[in-house]
Amino acid sequence: MSKLDEIGIKIVSEPQETGQSGNAVAILYELAEMLDELIEKGESGAIDLQGIPLTPGDYELLREVLAEGEVHATIDAIGPTEVRETMFPGVWWITHYNVEGDIMADVIEVGFVPEILQSHPDDVSESSERLKAYLQEAAAINN
Amino acid sequence: MSKLDEIGIKIVSEPQETGQSGNAVAILYELAEMLDELIEKGESGAIDLQGIPLTPGDYELLREVLAEGEVHATIDAIGPTEVRETMFPGVWWITHYNVEGDIMADVIEVGFVPEILQSHPDDVSESSERLKAYLQEAAAINN
Numbered sequence: 001m002s003k004l005d006e007i008g009i010k011i012v013s014e015p016q017e018t019g020q021s022g023n024a025v026a027i028l029y030e031l032a033e034m035l036d037e038l039i040e041k042g043e044s045g046a047i048d049l050q051g052i053p054l055t056p057g058d059y060e061l062l063r064e065v066l067a068e069g070e071v072h073a074t075i076d077a078i079g080p081t082e083v084r085e086t087m088f089p090g091v092w093w094i095t096h097y098n099v100e101g102d103i104m105a106d107v108i109e110v111g112f113v114p115e116i117l118q119s120h121p122d123d124v125s126e127s128s129e130r131l132k133a134y135l136q137e138a139a140a141i142n143n
Numbered sequence: 144m145s146k147l148d149e150i151g152i153k154i155v156s157e158p159q160e161t162g163q164s165g166n167a168v169a170i171l172y173e174l175a176e177m178l179d180e181l182i183e184k185g186e187s188g189a190i191d192l193q194g195i196p197l198t199p200g201d202y203e204l205l206r207e208v209l210a211e212g213e214v215h216a217t218i219d220a221i222g223p224t225e226v227r228e229t230m231f232p233g234v235w236w237i238t239h240y241n242v243e244g245d246i247m248a249d250v251i252e253v254g255f256v257p258e259i260l261q262s263h264p265d266d267v268s269e270s271s272e273r274l275k276a277y278l279q280e281a282a283a284i285n286n
Contacts, residue, residue, distance in 0.1 A: 028278055035271035039264065065277060071260055073216035073226075083216075088274055090267035112267070117214055118256040121182065124233035128178035131231055134208065135171055 019057025027052070027108070028065060034110040035090055044111030046094075050103075066091060066108075075116055079104065083114055162200025170195070170251070171208060177253040178233055187254030189237075193246075209234060209251075218259055222247065226257050 027047060037043045054062075069085035079098040086093055092114045096105040109115075119127075170190060180186045197205075212228035222241040229236055235257045239248040252258075262270075 025278070025281070028274065032271060032274045032278060035267060035274065039268050039271060070218050070220050071216060072219075073214060073260070075213050076215075077213050085262070088270035089262035090270050091274075111262075112264070113256050113261040117216070117260055119228070119232040119254075121255070124178060124255070125182050127231035127233050128175060128182060131171065131175045131178065131234075135168070135175060138168070 018061075019055050020061055021053065021055050021058055023052055023054055024058035024061040024065075027062065031088075031091055031108065031110060035088070038090055038110055038112070044109065044115075046107050046109040049106040049108065062108075066093060073117060081116060083117060161204075162198050163204055164196065164198050164201055166195055166197055167201035167204040167208075170205065174231075174234055174251065174253060178231070181233055181253055181255070187252065187258075189250050189252040192249040192251065205251075209236060216260060224259060226260060 027049075030047060034045045034047075037045065049059075049062075066086035066088060069087050069089060071083070071085035073083040075081040075083065079096065081097070082095045084093045085091075086108075090110055090112065092109045092111070094105075094107045094109055094114055094116065095103055096107075098104050170192075173190060177188045177190075180188065192202075192205075209229035209231065212230050212232060214226070214228035216226040218224040218226065222239065224237065224239045227236045228234075229251075233253055233255065235252045235254070237248075237250045237252055237257055237259065238246055239250075241247050
């Protein structure tokens, strides 16, 4: 899943005056490549931001450049997850929080739609069974 | 897209005391079939609720039975669209509003993920071009 090994990561020794380490720009180059892989091969991928040394200045640059697109979603599972489409369709910023609101994972995913928004086939099968069971029960009550 | 013709629609003459016409139950049966089609053939589909005579009691039954799942999304295009996963993964309730907040369309979609949440391939191609253009510009400025 993670593309870390392909990003030329710079060790944050002396961020330029912008407070940036250069790693944000490296990530943006990687995202451009990942978009091409998605278009050409239909392959999605993700970058785990917590696996890369990023300064506040790096984060700021990423937020400024990627900005926000039309889609914003929340998933309430064990702690909320926030999914934001960026200003670049196909590039999604996904942040997982624990119940205390601490960031547990911060990922930029490239794909037509993030995996976390997709229903799992097993869950869909279970939906069908549950809905049929409800309808049988309702029919029995009404007869 | 719409499955209207396959639902045995009852003309709302005399809703039972529950205020229901029976059309909500017909929709639930149709959704169960659509879930099976999704599992067996990978085919998604949708029911346009505004194309079916539904009483307030019908709507109430649908909301009560389908309830809400983990995913909630908004899309800010020309007027907001609200996407709610129901308590049955694979069944999504999608409501389109105009800028005044009036309901323009109310659809229940069966699929692994609603089409409206998916980035269109053309938009993804455009994303790649825009991101590369930004990076070239940024590189030119920094050199």
